[in-house]
Amino acid sequence: MALPQAQQPAVFEEYVGASSLEEALRALADGKATPVAGGTDLWVQKDLGIRPVARRLINIRRVPEIAGISEYGTSIRLGALVTMTEILESELLLAASPVLPATADRFASIQIRNVSTVGGNIVNASPAADMVIPLLCLDAEIELASWTGNKIATRRLKLAEFFTGPGKSKRKPEELLTSVDFDAPGKDFRAGFCKTGPRPALEIAVVSMGFATYLKDGVLSDVRIALGAVAPTPVRCPKTEIMLEGKKPDDATIAGALEILDSEISPIADHRSSVWYRRRLARVYLEQELTACR
Ligand SMILES: Cc1cc2nc3c(=O)[nH]c(=O)nc-3n(C[C@H](O)[C@H](O)[C@H](O)COP(=O)(O)OP(=O)(O)OC[C@H]3O[C@@H](n4cnc5c(N)ncnc54)[C@H](O)[C@@H]3O)c2cc1C
Structure with a gap:
């Protein structure tokens, strides 16, 4: 939803090109400034009016x-x-x-x-x-x-x-x-990232998954599963992680893990995907990652 026009600054009134951390933090100290790094989110959101931007802009790009x-x-x-x-x-x-x-x-x-x-x-x-x-x-x-x-x-x-x-x-x-x-992860650590979007490039994830585990003699330990775009924030899936701990990823274990994963996420439907498709993708990714561990 766009902000009312009155809340959108037409131009920044003050610009600070900070060249040290102290300079950047001093300029931010009253909490009434907006930092910008690459600007790839900030400029888009400012132009669309979907996020308030303060009248003092602190460019942090040159803070060594x-x-x-x-x-x-x-x-x-x-x-x-x-x-x-x-x-x-x-x-x-x-x-x-x-x-x-x-x-x-x-x-x-x-x-x-x-x-x-x-x-x-x-x-x-x-x-x-x-x-x-x-x-x-x-x-x-x-x-x-x-x-x-x-x-x-x-x-x-x-x-x-x-x-x-x-x-x-x-x-x-x-x-x-x-x-x-x-x-830094130790020996026997493996990790993967999966993402699907509506097109092959320049895509915002419909669902993304990170999977990491130590794998020794076919046994999973210290399992970590993170999902994007299935909840209001990026999330870890602790119940699924615990269920997989110390297990070999055989068919029964994978089937059990997929059910628990399904119960841990709460995706929404929006213009990019249905709830069904997001749940489906999350299951497919976990199945792929666990199968690859065999
Ligand atoms: C065409 C396009 C494609 C994109 N594709 C992807 C994609 O595939 N995957 C993806 O995840 N994102 C994507 N994005 C979103 C965006 O590029 C990323 O989120 C990017 O990492 C934001 O970094 P930035 O430096 O540009 O942030 P900015 O736009 O500079 O800042 C983003 C927000 O963070 C604040 N901020 C920045 N740095 C700091 C800091 N150090 N401390 C405190 N506050 C800070 C800013 O005030 C602002 O609110 C895409 C954007 C565009 C325009």
């Missing part, structure tokens, strides 16, 4: 502290400004967590990937946000920063706890998402 992909100890950090193209081309991710480059490969078009950031994908909080799905399977945590008490304050949150509804999250107006962190 929140850029780049790095490894520390056994963990991997994606700065909020990391683009889908950087994920797709990262040697570190290809070796340590290939499901992320594989997801970036299914994301939009080359032009959009070049500017779309992982931070924007998360904060936009779409139930169909692609990169969120494998990050949920990696048990990722996010870091949020604000200018508090005359210094930079940070807090960390499980990504799975961040979303509160379509387009809604626990981010406070004065906060920037600065990074996404996860433990």
Whole structure:
């Protein structure tokens, strides 16, 4: 639904091109500014009037502290400004967590990937946000920063706890998402990403699924299943995960898992899909992933 014309700023009254995290956070400190990274969600939503935009715009694209992909100890950090193209081309991710480059490969078009950031994908909080799905399977945590008490304050949150509804999250107006962190998966880990949209390219997912597990001697452990576009937020499926724990994916186990999965999701019908088709896709994806584990 479009916002009333009066709530839509015709032009931004103040523009801050931040060149450091401190500068960006100070400009955001009163909670009355809008950050922009790649702008691929923000400009569309502003023009359509589907999301309010403040009169002060903070361009965070040149904030070095929140850029780049790095490894520390056994963990991997994606700065909020990391683009889908950087994920797709990262040697570190290809070796340590290939499901992320594989997801970036299914994301939009080359032009959009070049500017779309992982931070924007998360904060936009779409139930169909692609990169969120494998990050949920990696048990990722996010870091949020604000200018508090005359210094930079940070807090960390499980990504799975961040979303509160379509387009809604626990981010406070004065906060920037600065990074996404996860433990590099160990030996015997496998993960996949599946997505269907109405057309082969530039598609928003009708349903997406991330599946990850450790697989040793044919036995599943630490199973993680995340689904997009089947609920008001991207979701993990804890009951199905628990049911699969310690099992071999034989026919009976797969059939049982599909029934539990069906009971865990609540897709809606909209202009892109019916409820029946979304449920069907979710089942097909899980069946495919489990069969591939045999
Ligand atoms: C043609 C097209 C195709 C697309 N295809 C896909 C697709 O296949 N899959 C998919 O998931 N998405 C898709 N999208 C949506 C979009 O590209 C992604 O969600 C993208 O990752 C958003 O990143 P951005 O940097 O452009 O965010 P922006 O538009 O800059 O920001 C999005 C929101 O997040 C806020 N924000 C951004 N960065 C931060 C930060 N670090 N801290 C706090 N707030 C922040 C902004 O204020 C804004 O509210 C598509 C969009 C278009 C236009």
